Amino acid sequence: MKSDNDRTGQLSEGPLDSRTVIGFYHVDLAYDDQKAVDNVSFTVANGEFLCITGPSGAGKSSILRLIAMDAFPTRGEVMVRGMMSSKMSRRKVPMLRREIGFVFQDFRLLEDRSVEDNISFVQLVVGIPHAQIVKNNMRVLTQVGLYDKRHRLPRQLSGGEQQRVAIARAMVNSPKILLADEPTGNLDPVNAQEIIDLLFRINDAGTSVLFSTHDHGIVKTFGQRVMVINQGRIESDEKRRVPVNRKANLADKMYIAAARKDRLNV
């Protein structure tokens, strides 16, 4: 009798598009007997922006957990930056995580540390020298427009500003993939739009972005690929041809040019 890995082996060992950064191949994920992800297959190309939408409990966060290898498929195979879930040991997971940035609905900032310390912290963990940290902080905080507020504590910032700090923190180590799990869930429409624009700018500079949301109002404004999940299954996965509300303005263009000059993924 073949194991799950044997069955999925053909998929994982098949020819992969070199541009594919994330691949799901007939993936199931079950918590106890409850399937959170049910036979899901899709790929994400390098530099692509994918919006995953669906009602609460549809399996959006489970897909992000699988990408971060915080959970492993009960069937099928997940590939992230060439690393296969079936061949991934727990010890190697931290190496994968260094390639991924995370943004959450609840910001998850360290409340007792300043904006700058929150961003320094993730660089210290991966061993970036102090002088480089100072430069990186200046760069990302300028890019998210919070350099002047670098000494403030998170509670002294608005929700939108806190989320921008979280994005700066996610991007400071130049990850290749950004996972944003309901990043606009706690924000008013104006701040939500600002955060989406920031995520588009990050994507324009080459980072693959996976944006999960249950808010259909936001999705309608997207001129990007939108995947709808319901009860753990993909209901639809389509790329919209015409951007509805997306045009690079002068500020965006300046930002992208600056980021590219820095050879960053932001």
Add this chain to the structure above:
Amino acid sequence: MFKNAQVAYLVRESFAGFHRRKLTTGVTILIMGSALLVLAMLTLVTLNMGNMLEKARAGIDMRVFLHEGLDSRQMAELQPRLVIIPGVQNVAWISPETALAQFKEGLGEDAGILDMLDSNPLPASYHLTLTPGARNLKAVEAIREEIAVWGEVSEILFNQGWIDALESWTFRFQMASLVVSLIVFLAAVFVISNTVKLTMAASARVIQIQKLVGATNTFIRIPYLAEGMIQGMLAGILAMGLLGLAGWFLDGRLGGVIFFSVQQIFGFILFCIVLGLTGSFAAMRKYLTMQSEI
């Protein structure tokens, strides 16, 4: 393994917890110190009881009585034979006159009753003191059996009741010490483990972010293990300090009480460090495997 910047971070973080969580760290050290104080007190009581029992064991001796009518040469010849018996430390000759004088001294005011005797009824004897290793019932029986077959010996006496009682008390005391030590040890590990769990719960977000950005479990563990070791060391020093203070205060009232030697104090503090490390490790192992990052 780690970059210089990471090592510097780990060193800083190992001590930063004390600064960030002054109150909880203080309470942790106080609780740990209390558990360790009980353990140290118990160890000290065991040490002193052991010392007292050893002193009591020094009272175990034997009297070898000789037949009447032996001449002085025959009696003198016995001494070297007694000395070479394994377990015999010292051999003292007690003449009938010395024995009578000791008997009179023991009678005190009633000693006059002995004046009624025409002659000294007490025989000559040898008084054997034993080496520390032979101060137990088994060894004493072995010595008695070896001497009993000698023709010159009429009777051998030793304080069997005393030895029996001592053996029994020693055993009970050792068992009680073992059980109580084990309970206190487990309580100390439990306290340390729980306090580290609380510390980790308070640092849940920090750990979560560390894991999200790719910190290995080893990297995450190190500051907490170091913190546990430092807390264990400080709690050990606190326990020893309090015990030393109590010892100094009670010194006049409890004469002859022995305290830990410098080596024993260092040994105890080292034990506390290992205890802190073990407690932290146990708590973290469970915590890190339980946590989901997303």
